[in-house]
Amino acid sequence: MTSSALPVAAGGDPFGPDMLAEPYPHYSRVRDQTPIYWSPFLNSWVVMRYADVKAALLDPRLSSALTRTAQIEHLPAHLREMLVPADTTLGRWLVFQDYADHRRLRQLFSAGFTPRIVQQMRDNIQTLTDDLIDAIVERGQMDLVADFAAPLPVMVITELLGAPQADYALFKHWSSTVGMYFAIGVIGNETTIPLLNQVTEQMVAHIGELIAARRQEPRDDLITNLIAAEEQGSRLDETELIANCILMLHAGHHSTTATVASGIWHLLRDPDQLELLRANPALAESAVEEVLRCETAFPMVVRAATTDLQLGGHTIKAGQQVNVCLAAANYDPAQFPNPDQF
Incomplete structure (x- = not known):
């Protein structure tokens, strides 16, 4: 498949330099319209939807080691x-x-x-x-x-x-x-x-x-x-x-x-949530999980395909990089009802 035939993000790449200041609205737009697409800016596939992100992270054909090799070979x-x-x-x-x-x-x-x-x-x-x-x-x-x-x-x-x-x-x-x-x-x-x-x-x-x-x-x-x-x-x-x-x-x-x-x-x-946590410290663990969902410290993790494979209806070629967008998946309403609410 030529680069011109690859699917691109609807409304613009959310990883382009002009969209990084406020990325979450762009993540949501692209996730809903083009949940897997090719980013020319990243020279990589980008996976946005929770189900596809989970599948990518569990797929042994998508390698962490190969991403290091690909970076150095670049x-x-x-x-x-x-x-x-x-x-x-x-x-x-x-x-x-x-x-x-x-x-x-x-x-x-x-x-x-x-x-x-x-x-x-x-x-x-x-x-x-x-x-x-x-x-x-x-x-x-x-x-x-x-x-x-x-x-x-x-x-x-x-x-x-x-x-x-x-x-x-x-x-x-x-x-x-x-x-x-x-x-x-x-x-x-x-x-x-x-x-x-x-x-x-x-x-x-x-x-x-x-x-x-x-x-x-x-x-x-x-x-x-x-x-x-x-x-x-x-x-x-x-x-x-x-x-x-x-x-x-x-x-x-x-x-x-x-x-x-x-x-x-x-x-x-959110003073109400703060007061709830103060009144019930046993909620600390779930509060931490919610913080990790809302503001993950690692918005993306990178993998590279060791072989041709199918992901979300798209063919990923061997050697191509796949940016798995945790930040977009964490706001997917199909997985998290009311995802914008902390």
């Missing part, structure tokens, strides 16, 4: 060569693994989060939250993101990794920079790739020191548990352990910052 040869130092580590991220490797890494990392570690996390999060709020009260004013939503996740992960809180600013900088890897096929150049290499090298060295210290003097903490974790005779090798600690730092920072800020914003806009 770069000129000299940039691909330049990227090797960072890619050697970051390419081992769990999110870029498929099938057996993905399951193995998930199981090994899950084994690190023992009930005792989870309880320690609860206690630490409560203490860090109280400290941030006390400081805000003392100042008498706050910036929701800068003073609370952004620092809290990095502080939590800093403690989780067993690093001193003095590392907070460093981890925050590293976490922001290493996220470039997700879009390196688009933003990779002679400036961004050396910066990514530099930050990756620094993170590998720093986290490697934390791991070496735990090997010498084990503690009752996450890294010690990850070192010891074993699943059907398999253990994490050093690169997998370091790489996925880096991923945990990056993903836990940015996604949690967005979720905390969005959740508080929604509750402040």
